[in-house]
Amino acid sequence: IIVFNTDNDIVYIDGGELNRMGLDKTKFEGVNIDHTDIFSEQRIKQIKENIKKTMEGEQLSFEIQYKRRSYSVNTSPLYDDSHNVKWTLFVYNDITKQKEAESKIKSALVREQELNELKSRFISMASHEFRTPLSAILSSAILIGKQYEPEKLAKREKYIAQIKTNVRNLVVILNDFLSLSKLEEGKVTAHKERFDIVQFSRSLVEEIDSSKKYGQKIIIKHQKPIMNVFLDAKLTRHILTNLLSNAIKYSQENKTIDLILDKQNENLIIKVKDRGIGIPIEEQSNLFQRFFRADNSSTIQGTGLGLHIVKQYAELMGGDVSFKSRLNKGSTFIVKLPM
Incomplete structure (x- = not known):
């Protein structure tokens, strides 16, 4: 919690984050925001703009990043007995874990979308790629049934070879997809x-x-x-x-x-x-x-x-x-x- 007056002086500062960052509150109270050494010039400029808006009666809500942590910030004007705005209250809440959780959820959703797209593309590809070898297997099997005379052994062997070739093609397609699925799910490791x-x-x-x-x-x-x-x-x-x-x-x-x-x-x-x-x-x-x-x-x-x-x-x-x-x-x- 930080309270500023109309001159951008820090009149009150407190909270558990001070202890976590190893900061002494007594070194900040009574100090103008321009003379603090914990914020960059750009951040100080932004804080002063937010103080001004809050002094004008606005209540602000935004998020900031500070030293690899995420904070939600809410500001409110504070009034004196005459109902004039005399101070501004800035409340900082550490939302780092929440942001990390949101990031993991987003990553999981993106991953799920990628896997769904992968499955859709495979189904589309498989329906096309399976058609040719399956048709060849069917036609070869029908032709084998018609080559029953002993003198047609060579033709039977030819059609059997074609069936074997097309079965191998189907196995390659299935193996590729199974290998990719395992890779995408992180289930493949090297065992030397x-x-x-x-x-x-x-x-x-x-x-x-x-x-x-x-x-x-x-x-x-x-x-x-x-x-x-x-x-x-x-x-x-x-x-x-x-x-x-x-x-x-x-x-x-x-x-x-x-x-x-x-x-x-x-x-x-x-x-x-x-x-x-x-x-x-x-x-x-x-x-x-x-x-x-x-x-x-x-x-x-x-x-x-x-x-x-x-x-x-x-x-x-x-x-x-x-x-x-x-x-x-x-x-x-x-x-x-x-x-």
């Missing part, structure tokens, strides 16, 4: 373990071999036959799978894809180099955003989530992702992970 990244990469390349187009090759290049690293194997697997799957998807038949494993200082450097369609330079700055898809990839199935997740996973392990790309020449994605 020691393993050989060379053998790890060989096994992974074998797993995705059936996803390759006709004539495509994935060549693993590495410095040593064994390269032990200390990383989260699950996150690393997702990063490699996504980058290699993209390289396959955005490259034509008979193209070579390089998976390069290198060590620089205490970092593992993973490079995935393709010779595919590349990324338009004007769109490269948006590449790691959620749901972003370059214009030249609109006819190729995808969620627009993969690279966003790759970046998040790399950062969870203290690393980062960068890339170089030339339109119609190919792209190289570089993942740097501390070992």
